[in-house]
Amino acid sequence: MTHHTTPRTPRTHRSRAGRALGTGAVLTALALALALAGCGADAKDEANRTSGTAGPDRPADPAAPANPVEPAKPVVKGLPGMPPVLDRTDVYAADRPNKLSPVVKDFPSRVYVPNTESDTVTVIDPKTYEVVETIPVGVQPQHVVPSWDLKTLWVNNNRGHTLTPINPRTGKAGKPVEVHDPYNLYFTPNGKYAVVMASLDRELVFRDPHTMKRLKTEPVSCYGVNHADFSLDGRYFIVSCEFSGELLKVDTERMKVVGKQKLPFEGAMPQDVKISPDGKRFYIADMMADGMWVLDGEKFDEPTLLPTGKGTHGLYVSRDSREMFVSNRGEGTISVFDFTQDRLTKKWHLPDGGSPDMGGVSADGKVLWLSGRYDSEVYAIDTGTGAQLARIPVGNGPHGLAVYPQPGRYSLGHTGIFR
Incomplete structure (x- = not known):
């Protein structure tokens, strides 16, 4: 059943571009x-x-x-x-349906939606599809990020230069922490550092994961660092640079950029990054190339492009590690990539269109939640059929929403990359 709580708001056109052994x-x-x-x-x-x-x-x-x-x-x-x-x-073996860590097993299930133009976080009850709270935060919140230890949700107030902590047990916001240019936030696999993607500062800033005290700054020559994912062994991570169309390879322990390349597409704007279940390939969404780049992370050689749809943006792995859901923001669709077949198998179209952006998969794996970036709404999509289950009005410019809690032992950041 599709829920329409209020009429859809007019679409705007603001984007981040402008703003085995025997x-x-x-x-x-x-x-x-x-x-x-x-x-x-x-x-x-x-x-x-x-x-x-x-x-x-x-x-x-x-x-x-x-x-x-x-x-x-x-x-x-x-x-x-x-x-x-x-x-x-x-x-993703630790991310099976409802395999919740003891740390989060008693947390209420919620969807946290940062509204970049309203400076708020909308909180949705995923069982009823109803908004249960609206939390005021800092200026231009971009993503809601689960901490490495799973105990805190950090709201990245990009232009407010703060992080707002939310207690996921109570749903209450705490005192903001001053952090400059926090477009996105990640955590090293050993939990030793938080890594702030300082997009406009052109920096990767390694910080204490609890106090957010700056420990090391790694300047980058590319422009618009925004998303990342770590190798299977955690020893390096791949970073996308949105505004210069480049990729970085970063040594985790040394906290140092060890590789850089320009994507072979004029005007490329790489976005979300996800590693394949077997750890052999990285997939990088590109909203201007309208597809995913497929990269060998070890070799870090030239990637190949797999077209998916206009405005390719977010990448989300299913609970059985067989499929990946790809949001195509520019055409209101979700492509489904099958890892076992190494190909796209389906494409789902949102009724009445939309602008599916960032999000996550429910703890039981049955629902894909995505923000409607240009439409002030959130979509709940059945992961088995692609049917729209709900369309929920929220604030303006909804972006990196977090479904929480999710299965996994620890978080690597973004809207929820769990291991």
């Missing part, structure tokens, strides 16, 4: 590991993990075969201090 090999590897470790605790735990038998962190499964053998998975040597990767073949 069984024998597995058993051999396990025997060698046990021999070398003298059957110590670590070796036993590893044997339990690989064989699927019960152990300290894995209760026995009464339905499991007596001696199951699973394919061994390569060890990932991650960024120091980063929580171990759950599955070498799927960086």
